[in-house]
Amino acid sequence: MQAMYASELSGDSIQHVATTVIDASEISPELKNFARKLFQTSSLHKSELDEYIKKKSENWDFERIAVLDRLIIRMAICEFLYFEDIPPKVSISEAIEIAKKFSTSDSSAFVNGILDAVLHLISDKLANTSDSTKE
Numbered sequence: 001m002q003a004m005y006a007s008e009l010s011g012d013s014i015q016h017v018a019t020t021v022i023d024a025s026e027i028s029p030e031l032k033n034f035a036r037k038l039f040q041t042s043s044l045h046k047s048e049l050d051e052y053i054k055k056k057s058e059n060w061d062f063e064r065i066a067v068l069d070r071l072i073i074r075m076a077i078c079e080f081l082y083f084e085d086i087p088p089k090v091s092i093s094e095a096i097e098i099a100k101k102f103s104t105s106d107s108s109a110f111v112n113g114i115l116d117a118v119l120h121l122i123s124d125k126l127a128n129t130s131d132s133t134k135e
Contacts, residue, residue, distance in 0.1 A: 004043075088119050
């Protein structure tokens with residue numbers, strides 16, 4: 001989360017932020033590897049992930065969504081799409097907890113609603129894709 005926030009505000013390179021934030025942290029090597037992978041994947045696919053957020057936050061101006069909420073949602077969607085070993089419900093639960101701890105009092109409900117809607121959208125796309133390959 002800290003790396004995502006630092007990158008969003010500074011505009012520094014992915015490598016620079018990963019080195020100065022993740023590598024410099026005092027977390028275990030396993031967590032550093034996971035954090036680096038999640039940060040890099042989220043950063044590289046930022047436009048795609050943000051499109052999912054925009055599709056499911058139709059009543060909100062994307063730029064007016066709290067920065068932390070956007071980042072939390074972006075990371076969870078990244079996990080949905082690129083971390084198949086993490087169950088989506090776990091990603092949603094973690095995102096809600098992060099929102100409760102670091103964002104506004106309304107953020108956890110907002111994050112939950114957007115992620116639930118995005119998960120349904122992704123699930124529908126996958127179902128349609130598998131249906132068309134069967135034909």
